Amino acid sequence: METKPQTDFVRARRMHERGRYDEATIHAVLDAAPVCHVGHLIDGRPVVIPTFHWRDGDVVYWHGSAASRMLRANARGEEVCLTATLLDGFVLARSGFHHSVNYRAAMCFGVPRLVTDTAEKLGALKGFMERLFPGRWDGLRPITAQELKATSVLALTISEASAKLRDAPPGDDPGDETWPIWGGVLPVHLAAGAPQPDRYATADQLPPATPFT
């Protein structure tokens, strides 16, 4: 997989050995995280909004109401910073100082564009649904022209990106390993609860599975 030029701006400083700059790693983090945060400026003020995202090749998409301040701001041709984070585990050391977390995170930079081509927009929205619930799109009541108009889709071709990963046991100071307290990793996972059918769902209609749990 192609490796992005590792610009100085995206070079990890602290714990730099955890930094990754190859597309495969960055894409894998984006794909594994259900939700991202989009950072942008509104009247010169930083705003970071949680939103769903999905990816096709080197393009990351997100969507929302055409009236959304975020979506309108993101379509203005200004750079955004899109981050995706997965908490994989709490890392408990024998000292407070060396407690840590196992995680996967990606930060992507670039100037998004508003998707105006109808076919691309429809394909992107299908990609969004299929990422969350594979196979669900084709069974849905088809989207109307009004719904499509009321929905904006942003596309970000990643121009610079980094990932940062930790997947390791605690790193106690020499001599602390036998301190009389538990050390190790408490793994953390996203888990689906029991489905809650609404009053119209019939017994023969099964809830979909999602790859995120």
Ligand SMILES: Cc1cc2nc3c(=O)[nH]c(=O)nc-3n(C[C@H](O)[C@H](O)[C@H](O)COP(=O)(O)OP(=O)(O)OC[C@H]3O[C@@H](n4cnc5c(N)ncnc54)[C@H](O)[C@@H]3O)c2cc1C
């Ligand atoms: C897990 C998750 C997934 C989401 N997915 C989507 C999505 O796919 N598409 C989508 O359009 N929206 C999504 N949202 C909602 C999104 O975070 C915004 O609330 C929404 O986009 C409204 O944006 P806006 O432009 O109207 O808000 P703005 O007008 O930009 O916000 C105005 C102010 O409202 C407050 N505000 C806005 N959103 C939030 C928030 N989430 N939490 C706390 N304060 C807030 C802030 O103070 C902000 O400055 C998601 C939220 C969550 C938590």
